[in-house]
Amino acid sequence: MSTQTQNRTTQNKETLRKATPRKETLRHPWQLVAHREISTKLRDKTFIGSTAFMLIIVMAAVIIPALIAGNNSPDKIAVLNDAGAKVVQTADAINGGDSYQVTRAADPAAAERMVVDGDVKAALLPGDNGYLVLGDDRVDTDLQNSLREAAVNLGMEQNAAQAGLTPEQLRANTQVQERLLNPGPLPEIVADFVNIGLALVFYMTALGFGMMIAQSVVQEKESRVVEILAAAVPIRALLWGKVIGNTVLALSQIVVIAAASLIGLLATDQADILEVLAPVAGWFVVFFVLGFVALAGLWAVAGSLATRQEDLGSTTLPGQMILMIPFFFSVFAGAEAKTVASFIPIASSMAMPGRMLTEDVPVWQPLLAILVLLVATVLIVRLGARLYERTLLQTGRRLGYREAIAIKAS
Amino acid sequence: MLSVAGLTRRFGDHLALDDVSFDVVPGRMTGFVGANGAGKTTTMRIILGVLAATSGEARWNGAPLTHEVRRDFGYMPEERGLYPKMKIRDQLVFFGRLHGMDSTRAAERTDKILGRLGLAERAGDVLETLSLGNQQRVQIAAALVHEPIALVLDEPFSGLDPLAVDAMVDLLRDEVTPEVPVLFSSHQLELVERLCDDLVVLSRGKVVAAGSVAELAAGPTATYRMVVDGDAGWLRDIAGIKVRDVAGATALFDVEAAGQEQQILQQALSRGAVLEFGPERVALSDVFREATR
Numbered sequence: 010m011s012t013q014t015q016n017r018t019t020q021n022k023e024t025l026r027k028a029t030p031r032k033e034t035l036r037h038p039w040q041l042v043a044h045r046e047i048s049t050k051l052r053d054k055t056f057i058g059s060t061a062f063m064l065i066i067v068m069a070a071v072i073i074p075a076l077i078a079g080n081n082s083p084d085k086i087a088v089l090n091d092a093g094a095k096v097v098q099t100a101d102a103i104n105g106g107d108s109y110q111v112t113r114a115a116d117p118a119a120a121e122r123m124v125v126d127g128d129v130k131a132a133l134l135p136g137d138n139g140y141l142v143l144g145d146d147r148v149d150t151d152l153q154n155s156l157r158e159a160a161v162n163l164g165m166e167q168n169a170a171q172a173g174l175t176p177e178q179l180r181a182n183t184q185v186q187e188r189l190l191n192p193g194p195l196p197e198i199v200a201d202f203v204n205i206g207l208a209l210v211f212y213m214t215a216l217g218f219g220m221m222i223a224q225s226v227v228q229e230k231e232s233r234v235v236e237i238l239a240a241a242v243p244i245r246a247l248l249w250g251k252v253i254g255n256t257v258l259a260l261s262q263i264v265v266i267a268a269a270s271l272i273g274l275l276a277t278d279q280a281d282i283l284e285v286l287a288p289v290a291g292w293f294v295v296f297f298v299l300g301f302v303a304l305a306g307l308w309a310v311a312g313s314l315a316t317r318q319e320d321l322g323s324t325t326l327p328g329q330m331i332l333m334i335p336f337f338f339s340v341f342a343g344a345e346a347k348t349v350a351s352f353i354p355i356a357s358s359m360a361m362p363g364r365m366l367t368e369d370v371p372v373w374q375p376l377l378a379i380l381v382l383l384v385a386t387v388l389i390v391r392l393g394a395r396l397y398e399r400t401l402l403q404t405g406r407r408l409g410y411r412e413a414i415a416i417k418a419s
Numbered sequence: 420m421l422s423v424a425g426l427t428r429r430f431g432d433h434l435a436l437d438d439v440s441f442d443v444v445p446g447r448m449t450g451f452v453g454a455n456g457a458g459k460t461t462t463m464r465i466i467l468g469v470l471a472a473t474s475g476e477a478r479w480n481g482a483p484l485t486h487e488v489r490r491d492f493g494y495m496p497e498e499r500g501l502y503p504k505m506k507i508r509d510q511l512v513f514f515g516r517l518h519g520m521d522s523t524r525a526a527e528r529t530d531k532i533l534g535r536l537g538l539a540e541r542a543g544d545v546l547e548t549l550s551l552g553n554q555q556r557v558q559i560a561a562a563l564v565h566e567p568i569a570l571v572l573d574e575p576f577s578g579l580d581p582l583a584v585d586a587m588v589d590l591l592r593d594e595v596t597p598e599v600p601v602l603f604s605s606h607q608l609e610l611v612e613r614l615c616d617d618l619v620v621l622s623r624g625k626v627v628a629a630g631s632v633a634e635l636a637a638g639p640t641a642t643y644r645m646v647v648d649g650d651a652g653w654l655r656d657i658a659g660i661k662v663r664d665v666a667g668a669t670a671l672f673d674v675e676a677a678g679q680e681q682q683i684l685q686q687a688l689s690r691g692a693v694l695e696f697g698p699e700r701v702a703l704s705d706v707f708r709e710a711t712r
Binding site for chain 1: 464490494500502513514517518561
């Protein structure tokens with residue numbers, strides 16, 4: 010090719026460009042693909058429906074327990090006289106109010122009847138050298154402790170007054186405060202719950218969006234629109250558009266759900282959980298994005314290997330396994346196995362954030378895990394992109410992964 | 420100008436294209452004909468870059484086709500397909516933008532083309548709710564929306580009734596500016612003969628004929644047809660002409676030099692009445708059969 014011809018070509022092209030000045034060079038066709046992916050999903054009733062459903066479930070999980078706890082009307086305690094009533098009122102104050110309510114009984118026999126009939130939770134009767142708590146088959150430990158504390162406080166104040174001491178003098182130098190050097194994260198049961206919850210969020214989101222990515226790819230193959238797309242933009246741009254579009258959608262879905270549960274927690278006065286969750290949230294996002302992107306590349310390949318929706322069952326199987334095995338492992342395995350899992354790519358996205366919540370994890374561990382995950386993500390996405398490029402336009406029949414790796418670039 | 424040079428493509432042992440070269444001249448419609456499996460779709464897919472050539476290349480104004488140039492092409496693949504669940508207007512705007520238009524311009528063009536196709540009031544409808552004929556129109560619109568600098572259409576008229584074909588041809592004529600080369604493949608030879616300026620005939624992966632439709636139809640030698648009152652068998656004894664066929668009073672023959680036919684005519688008149696005499700236009704289907712034999 011002579012330089013002259015080259016020049017002419019450029020010139021010709023320039024004149025054509027001038028003739029159609031409306032055309033602008035779009036630098037990132039993947040943005041368009043991502044944009045289409047997002048706007049299509051946002052109009053998809055199934056997607057909106059499932060997001061709303063998840064939102065309701067999460068809100069319910071946050072709010073309903075609080076409502077049940079909060080709705081408890083004060084326990085009624087039967088007393089015979091003002092002294093008893095004062096003890097119950099003090100116990101109520103110790104518990105922050107709305108816990109116990111005074112019910113007057115005429116005599117011990119009446120109080121006993123009220124207890125047996127279930128009209129009151131318990132009865133506080135004058136006893137030898139103090140009080141007697143009367144219960145039916147048992148007395149709640151909380152109630153017992155509160156009443157005991159109240160009775161002791163009141164009694165000691167009275168005794169002190171008789172001895173000429175003010176309540177302040179009485180309590181001088183008896184305050185015991187608490188300071189933790191390594192504030193323990195969460196109560197164990199809550200920790201387990203949050204642990205499983207975090208892994209579940211990743212598992213559900215990666216699986217749900219993964220299937221959507223595979224479906225969206227196979228739809229383009231099935232409807233043959235892929236041929237036009239491939240003629241207009243590089244196939245890699247199609248892949249990146251899909252991966253990025255769906256990652257943005259998945260993260261937004263999580264943010265919306267997180268915001269909803271945040272509002273729920275604040276509204277129901279459970280904000281203290283946040284103090285524990287907040288430092289891990291940033292880590293979770295990093296692990297989530299990297300793990301999600303690596304998987305998204307594989308899901309896209311699962312779609313491009315298939316030729317019809319029905320093929321997805323078999324082509325997405327490896328992706329499902331890659332998610333399911335680490336999920337059950339990171340949820341149910343013992344502490345040491347969990348530690349190992351928290352460094353293995355994909356599994357680490359499910360295990361590490363949970364571990365950081367429930368254990369003291371030195372900061373190098375999540376950093377190392379992220380590094381390993383990052384390397385794995387780059388490798389998986391590169392392999393995925395190559396397989397995707399080679400198989401996307403093969404519309405003849407379903408391909409296997411081994412076959413796809415053997416295909417030469419065409 | 421769009422051209423392919425020495426295009427060869429193998430699928431395993433099968434040689435699908437064997438050194439295929441031809442030009443698609445700007446402003447002319449080039450018909451691309453050949454039997455099933457001759458390699459038309461393979462050639463078109465290589466031009467659009469969705470399939471790689473084993474050797475040879477597609478060129479634009481003499482230089483190898485780049486992705487940037489291809490992006491301005493309009494393409495209608497053999498296997499039709501758009502997004503079935505996307506609204507047709509959104510869909511066309513998306514394709515316009517994918518081909519490098521800004522959104523305002525893409526929207527303008529979409530509305531104009533939908534109007535021309537009589538689909539303006541269906542703009543907000545989902546593609547799959549349209550009739551197949553209308554879906555085909557949208558498909559053509561998708562190839563035209565970005566004001567392509569070249570058009571490659573694989574069987575654009577298959578499955579359309581004659582009226583729809585006419586509407587589509589009008590659209591092509593109006594929407595395609597004179598500097599745009601158009602290559603389209605078809606099985607319908609009468610249609611190709613009616614629409615095309617140039618013709619490329621492909622057979623088993625090889626170009627067996629290429630040139631303007633007029634040239635190809637005329638053939639290398641002029642053929643004449645004569646009907647006389649009596650028997651025309653005497654033609655066989657005349658030197659310098661090639662008799663293709665004599666059946667009683669009707670004869671078909673080729674002359675080698677211009678003017679020779681006048682001598683034949685005089686001779687025929689001297690023998691009796693001449694009922695018909697004139698050049699025989701060869702139907703394209705005969706050219707096709709001849710070339711692909």
